[in-house]
Amino acid sequence: MVKSYLKYEHSKTFGLITSPSSNILWTPDEDVQNAALRQSGAGRAIVGADEEVLCWDVKKGELLSRWRDKDCVAEVTSIARSTADPDVYAVGYGDGSIRIWDSSIASVIVSFNGHRSAVSVLAFDTEGSRLASGSKDTDVIVWDLVAEVGLYKLRGHENQITGLQFLQPNATTGEHDNETGQSPTAHGVVNGNHDQPGFLLTTSKDAKIKIWDMSSQHCIETHVAQSNGECWALGLSPDGSGGVTAGNDGELRIWSIDQQGLAGIASQIGQESNRKYLKDRGSLQRQGKDRTTGVKFHPRGKYIAAHGSDKAIELWRIRSETEVQKTLARKRKRRREKALAAQSEAADIDLLDGNDKVEDLATADITDVIVPYVIVRTSGKVKSVDWGRGSTSKSLHLLSANTNNELELYSISSRQSEKKTTSEEPPEYNRKFAVDMPGHRTDVRSVALSSDDRMLASSSNGSLKIWNVRTQSCIRTIDCGYSLCSSFLPGDKIVVVGNRNGELEVFDIASSTLIETVKAHDGPIWTLHVHPDGKSMATGSADKTAKFFDFEVAEEEIPGTKRTSPRFKLVHTRTLKVSDDILSVRFSPDSRLVAFSLLDNTVKVFFVDSLKLFLNLYGHKLPVLNMDISYDSKLIVTCSADKNVRIWGLDFGDCHKALFAHQDSIMQVAFIPHNHDGNGHHFFSASKDRMVKYWDGDKFEQIQKLGGHHGEVWAMTVSRTGEFLVTASHDKSIRIWHQTDEQVFLEEEREKELEELYENTLTTSLEQDEEPGAEKAEVTAAGKQTTETLMAGEKIVEALEIGIPDLEAMREWERAKSRQPNTGPPDRHPIFLYTNTSAEAHVLTVVQRIKAAALQDALLVLPFNQVAALFTFLEIWAEKQWNIPLTCRVLFFVLKIHHKQIVASKTMRPMLDGIRQHLRRALQRQKDEMGFNLAALNFVGSRMKDKGSKDYVDEVTWEEEEEKIGKGKKKRGFVDVA
Numbered sequence: 001m002v003k004s005y006l007k008y009e010h011s012k013t014f015g016l017i018t019s020p021s022s023n024i025l026w027t028p029d030e031d032v033q034n035a036a037l038r039q040s041g042a043g044r045a046i047v048g049a050d051e052e053v054l055c056w057d058v059k060k061g062e063l064l065s066r067w068r069d070k071d072c073v074a075e076v077t078s079i080a081r082s083t084a085d086p087d088v089y090a091v092g093y094g095d096g097s098i099r100i101w102d103s104s105i106a107s108v109i110v111s112f113n114g115h116r117s118a119v120s121v122l123a124f125d126t127e128g129s130r131l132a133s134g135s136k137d138t139d140v141i142v143w144d145l146v147a148e149v150g151l152y153k154l155r156g157h158e159n160q161i162t163g164l165q166f167l168q169p170n171a172t173t174g175e176h177d178n179e180t181g182q183s184p185t186a187h188g189v190v191n192g193n194h195d196q197p198g199f200l201l202t203t204s205k206d207a208k209i210k211i212w213d214m215s216s217q218h219c220i221e222t223h224v225a226q227s228n229g230e231c232w233a234l235g236l237s238p239d240g241s242g243g244v245t246a247g248n249d250g251e252l253r254i255w256s257i258d259q260q261g262l263a264g265i266a267s268q269i270g271q272e273s274n275r276k277y278l279k280d281r282g283s284l285q286r287q288g289k290d291r292t293t294g295v296k297f298h299p300r301g302k303y304i305a306a307h308g309s310d311k312a313i314e315l316w317r318i319r320s321e322t323e324v325q326k327t328l329a330r331k332r333k334r335r336r337e338k339a340l341a342a343q344s345e346a347a348d349i350d351l352l353d354g355n356d357k358v359e360d361l362a363t364a365d366i367t368d369v370i371v372p373y374v375i376v377r378t379s380g381k382v383k384s385v386d387w388g389r390g391s392t393s394k395s396l397h398l399l400s401a402n403t404n405n406e407l408e409l410y411s412i413s414s415r416q417s418e419k420k421t422t423s424e425e426p427p428e429y430n431r432k433f434a435v436d437m438p439g440h441r442t443d444v445r446s447v448a449l450s451s452d453d454r455m456l457a458s459s460s461n462g463s464l465k466i467w468n469v470r471t472q473s474c475i476r477t478i479d480c481g482y483s484l485c486s487s488f489l490p491g492d493k494i495v496v497v498g499n500r501n502g503e504l505e506v507f508d509i510a511s512s513t514l515i516e517t518v519k520a521h522d523g524p525i526w527t528l529h530v531h532p533d534g535k536s537m538a539t540g541s542a543d544k545t546a547k548f549f550d551f552e553v554a555e556e557e558i559p560g561t562k563r564t565s566p567r568f569k570l571v572h573t574r575t576l577k578v579s580d581d582i583l584s585v586r587f588s589p590d591s592r593l594v595a596f597s598l599l600d601n602t603v604k605v606f607f608v609d610s611l612k613l614f615l616n617l618y619g620h621k622l623p624v625l626n627m628d629i630s631y632d633s634k635l636i637v638t639c640s641a642d643k644n645v646r647i648w649g650l651d652f653g654d655c656h657k658a659l660f661a662h663q664d665s666i667m668q669v670a671f672i673p674h675n676h677d678g679n680g681h682h683f684f685s686a687s688k689d690r691m692v693k694y695w696d697g698d699k700f701e702q703i704q705k706l707g708g709h710h711g712e713v714w715a716m717t718v719s720r721t722g723e724f725l726v727t728a729s730h731d732k733s734i735r736i737w738h739q740t741d742e743q744v745f746l747e748e749e750r751e752k753e754l755e756e757l758y759e760n761t762l763t764t765s766l767e768q769d770e771e772p773g774a775e776k777a778e779v780t781a782a783g784k785q786t787t788e789t790l791m792a793g794e795k796i797v798e799a800l801e802i803g804i805p806d807l808e809a810m811r812e813w814e815r816a817k818s819r820q821p822n823t824g825p826p827d828r829h830p831i832f833l834y835t836n837t838s839a840e841a842h843v844l845t846v847v848q849r850i851k852a853a854a855l856q857d858a859l860l861v862l863p864f865n866q867v868a869a870l871f872t873f874l875e876i877w878a879e880k881q882w883n884i885p886l887t888c889r890v891l892f893f894v895l896k897i898h899h900k901q902i903v904a905s906k907t908m909r910p911m912l913d914g915i916r917q918h919l920r921r922a923l924q925r926q927k928d929e930m931g932f933n934l935a936a937l938n939f940v941g942s943r944m945k946d947k948g949s950k951d952y953v954d955e956v957t958w959e960e961e962e963e964k965i966g967k968g969k970k971k972r973g974f975v976d977v978a
């Protein structure tokens with residue numbers, strides 16, 4: 001009989017506030033449709049956290065909602081919010097996919113897949129109907145959110161896209177259009193859901209800034225954005241009149257955008273124009289000399305926030321026109337004084353004076369227009385910032401996401417008057433709110449579970465946190481040293497922590513106090529383990545000693561009184577000296593043996609009572625980092641930096657098996673602590689290759705892979721019941737993996753792994769990479785073959801293959817029935833008998849089930865010999881007027897990709913004529929229907945207006961009007977119905 005195992009699955013993630021891989025967004029509470037989520041006035045922070053998006057209440061530090069797609073394991077790399085619909089967010093992921101989320105119901109509306117690598121930046125247009133995405137694969141794709149398809153892919157940059165903004169000059173230069181006599185849509189094309197395609201401004205790490213005309217889909221202007229290497233960020237002013245690009249060495253380049261020129265560009269079709277729409281206005285220098293990774297304009301447009309990767313955000317203020325004029329006047333005055341002091345000729349002075357008077361804002365030096373305002377010092381290195389909207393105009397609110405897993409909201413006093421103050425002191429700022437409690441600032445180095453599996457202790461450099469396992473809430477936070485190992489003591493009221501400086505710290509959980517600090521070792525304490533009897537423990541250190549401590553409760557006198565109070569103490573009893581640093585220590589469950597792993601790649605096993613050497617385990621090529629002993633004290637499993645796991649017998653010290661287990665150093669191994677289900681020799685291993693694996697120690701087989709972490713897994717612990725395990729990683733997250741009732745069979749797992757490998761190689765081979773010398777097309781179709789699109793294409797082919805014979809058989813039967821009414825029905829495919837549908841209805845159902853975003857890629861899989869069959873069904877759908885929009889979409893796309901062959905085919909051209917007639921008839925019917933409905937709506941609207949509105953009547957004017965009409969006689973009114 002084939003042995004089956006129970007499956008472990010990821011169930012909960014906590015301890016992570018924000019990931020450094022993604023940007024953050026601040027949203028006001030007023031925009032929240034759900035009243036229950038509208039908690040406080042400080043707004044909400046939308047942040048990426050590994051593969052999830054989290055929504056935090058900034059004031060209370062509470063998690064309001066969690067958006068996670070169970071099919072996606074890639075981490076979030078970019079977030080954007082629609083200005084037209086505040087509930088709609090676009091989220092880009094590390095695998096190149098994009099999902100559109102509705103925040104009110106926390107679910108995915110649409111999924112797109114077009115990029116080959118991580119999405120680096122996203123932007124909505126002003127109407128919220130289009131989305132532009134830039135990626136590390138150097139491409140920019142524009143998506144239509146209404147039709148749910150990719151419109152086109154723009155290619156011109158040679159490195160990762162770092163900035164992306166829509167420019168829609170119609171919205172800002174409407175007055176200019178009216179002056180020139182053009183209609184607002186004169187330079188737009190009607191494109192389904194937006195009249196004005198507009199322009200796209202992009203920057204990349206190739207140090208270029210480009211403007212793309214979206215009506216003609218090509219690049220109309222390119223500049224070198226930075227003088228000293230890559231361009232890392234792009235900020236656009238709210239009115240679209242200017243922008244900032246940021247690069248290395250703290251350089252900010254300022255650009256002005258000629259919106260009037262862009263608005264009139266459509267009238268220049270066919271004409272060569274040398275006009276430049278982007279103008280370089282000069283550079284500013286940040287105080288920090290590292291690369292600038294983010295630039296953000298304030299929504300009111302008066303302030304700019306810029307930050308690098310250090311612990312500071314620099315704010316700049318844009319002066320008003322009167323302030324700039326005063327500065328220019330002061331400079332003129334100084335120049336005049338210098339000229340007078342140099343006793344220059346009067347004519348020169350007059351000439352200088354006359355020239356300076358014509359100076360205006362457009363020609364003023366950029367350092368006179370944009371001036372440094374204040375530097376906000378943060379508690380951690382800044383990853384991303386966003387402006388908040390304060391309750392008053394007297395203060396600015398700035399939300400910062402730091403790389404040390406915390407969010408901070410700063411309040412900065414804003415400049416109220418334009419008068420120059422006597423003392424030029426920088427404005428005050430203060431940290432108003434912070435979300436830092438639900439996570440550690442640094443990597444979690446050890447995790448430990450209480451004896452009843454209800455509490456979890458996680459320790460890092462600087463803090464020890466106690467968590468409720470069921471609710472994942474942090475119930476205690478205690479300051480500690482640089483922790484390397486930790487454990488609950490019997491009774492679950494005390495936690496002992498081993499530090500890097502050789503100290504043992506003993507904490508009382510109930511009162512969150514430090515009971516005792518014991519200077520146990522001269523080097524880092526790498527490991528500690530509590531004896532199975534719960535009365536003592538052993539520690540291992542880099543000072544080449546292991547020490548044994550007993551737990552004692554001593555009665556201590558309270559100073560000034562005769563009363564005593566019980567006090568917990570660690571009493572040092574024995575010391576064992578070994579030849580090298582101790583990395584791990586383990587007692588056997590039967591309390592007979594204690595094992596030490598050393599830096600010299602060996603494991604030494606001693607008797608607990610006499611501390612005499614029992615076994616020496618040789619075999620690893622690099623230091624053994626961790627080990628564990630099975631419930632029956634018969635097996636010991638060791639893991640090493642040589643990527644191997646070795647299983648040894650504890651009776652003779654023989655190596656049962658060496659397994660090449662991971663692709664990197666293995667940090668921890670742990671047996672399941674009991675044998676209730678016959679799984680006492682099953683163990684888990686956690687590695688720096690981000691994987692956790694489940695093994696059978698008797699059969700030496702890998703049972704399951706648990707992937708999900710986005711960083712090295714540092715620590716792991718298994719629950720006493722074996723029902724779940726907890727892992728902690730470099731990505732700052734703590735994850736719980738629960739045992740399910742689902743069974744796992746080893747053969748099936750191997751088959752799944754092979755299928756995944758095959759699918760990955762298949763989709764990679766389908767991506768057509770250009771040859772290095774070949775010239776890239778500037779615009780291509782936005783599509784990407786995935787396993788989903790391949791399967792959808794296969795389903796269409798399968799439906800056509802069984803549909804065409806059935807269609808012919810049914811037509812033949814209809815003809816035979818007209819001649820011989822008693823003719824029996826033909827033998828049909830079981831699908832049609834089961835669903836009781838016709839062939840055309842079945843094929844339409846199959847096509848309808850394919851997501852709109854994947855339909856075009858699915859049709860690309862279709863071989864040309866199946867196109868004739870598809871046209872047969874398209875003609876039937878058009879004739880019966882079934883789902884006309886989908887019919888048209890399929891028809892137009894197939895015509896586009898197979899145009900030459902279809903035109904040359906004798907059989908297909910008559911079909912096309914038939915389809916055209918049916919479609920025209922359907923279109924005319926829909927047009928008539930819409931006209932009728934519009935007229936009816938207008939009529940109903942006018943009637944509602946007549947009945948629903950009551951006008952205020954002034955007696956005097958009413959009498960005058962009555963006399964004018966003719967002594968109160970009413971005139972007949974006419975209603976336009978058609």
